[in-house]
C-alpha cells in the first residue's frame with residue numbers, strides 16, 4: 001500500500017512509497033482503519049524538522065478520518081463499516097487525567113502506540129507518528145484512537161476535527177474560556193488559528209483581530225469571524241484602535257515560536273489571558289521577568305489538543321457545523337493525493353492556504 005515515510009529527522013521531504021505493508025496483528029483491542037482523508041497540519045512538518053519528537057523511520061500524518069475495516073477480538077463498541085474521526089491523543093479512560101477531566105493529557109495510549117512498529121518496507125520496520133499515521137492507505141491503531149460518528153458527515157470535514165479544528169476551537173472555548181463581548185487576538189492564522197478565530201466567534205467575542213506575517217492569509221480570516229487584521233508590525237497600532245492600548249482580553253498564539261509567544265503575552269491586557277497553542281521546540285526559550293509575571297496578573301496557559309474531551313467535543317463541533325456556526329468547508333483550500341504531500345508542506349506558506357486535505 002501507499003504511505004509517506006520519514007526516514008530521518010531533518011529530511012526535507014517524505015518518501016511516498018507504494019511498497020509499505022502493515023506488520024503485526026490487529027491486536028485484541030486494536031482497529032484497522034481504511035483512511036479516507038488526512039489533513040496537512042504543521043505539526044507533521046515540525047516532526048520532520050526536529051521541532052517535535054518523532055522516532056524515525058515513521059509514517060507521518062496525525063489528522064484524519066476513515067472507515068473501520070477490521071476490529072480486534074475484544075472490541076465491542078466499534079464495527080466494520082463505522083465512520084470514524086482519528087485522535088492522536090486518545091484517552092485511555094482509566095488514568096488520573098482521564099478520570100479527573102483532562103483526558104487530552106492522557107499519554108497511556110500515545111506512549112504505547114508510538115513505540116509499536118506498525119509498518120514495514122524492504123525489511124525495515126517503521127513506527128506510526130503519534131500512533132495513528134494518517135498518511136497511509138491503511139493504519140492499525142488502538143480502539144481509543146477512533147471515535148464513531150454519524151454517516152451524514154463527509155470524510156474531509158471529519159479529518160479536520162482530528163487535529164486543527166479541535167485544537168483551535170478547543171483552545172478558545174475550553175482553555176481560554178472566552179467570554180462574550182471580549183477582545184481577542186489570534187497570532188498565526190493557518191488551520192489552527194482560523195479555528196481559534198471561529199471558536200472566539202462562537203464564544204461571542206466582540207472584536208477578533210487576526211495577526212499573520214503573510215498578508216494574504218489575513219484577508220481570508222474575515223469570513224471566519226476576524227473583525228480586524230494586523231501584521232506583527234501593525235499589531236500595536238490595531239491594539240490601540242481596538243483596546244485603547246490596554247491590550248486584548250485574550251491572545252491565542254497559533255504559530256509555535258518563542259518570539260510570537262512573547263508578542264502574544266505583550267499584546268494581552270493586565271489580568272488578561274495568553275494561550276499558547278502553537279507547538280514550539282524544547283530549546284526555544286521565552287523570557288519573562290519575575291516582576292511582570294505577578295504585577296501584570298496575566299494568565300499564561302498552555303493548550304494541548306484544545307483541552308478536548310473527544311467524547312463530548314466532537315459532537316459539539318459537529319452540532320455547531322450542522323447549525324452553520326462552524327464553517328469547515330471553507331477551511332479546505334486544496335485537495336491533494338498522497339503523492340503530493342510534500343507539495344502540501346511547501347504550500348503551507350502560500351497566501352491562499354488554510355487547510356489542505358489528502359483524499360484517498
Ligand SMILES: NC(=O)c1ccc[n+]([C@@H]2O[C@H](COP(=O)([O-])OP(=O)(O)OC[C@H]3O[C@@H](n4cnc5c(N)ncnc54)[C@H](O)[C@@H]3O)[C@@H](O)[C@H]2O)c1
Pocket residue numbers: 040041042043046163164167187188189190191192193211212213214217232254255256260276277278279280303304305306348349354
Ligand atoms: N497545541 C496543540 O495541541 C497543537 C495541535 C495542532 C497543531 N499545533 C501547532 O499549532 C501551530 C499552527 O499549526 P497550523 O497547522 O495552523 O500551521 P500553519 O502553518 O497552517 O499556520 C501557521 C501560521 O502562522 C503564521 N506565522 C508564521 N510565523 C509568524 C510570525 N512570526 N508572526 C505571525 N504569524 C506567523 C504563518 O504565516 C501561518 O499562517 C503549529 O505550531 C502546530 O504544530 C498545536
Ligand SMILES: [Zn+2]
Pocket residue numbers: 091092093094095096097098099103106107108
Ligand atoms: Zn488516560
Ligand SMILES: [Zn+2]
Pocket residue numbers: 041042043044062063163164
Ligand atoms: Zn496537528
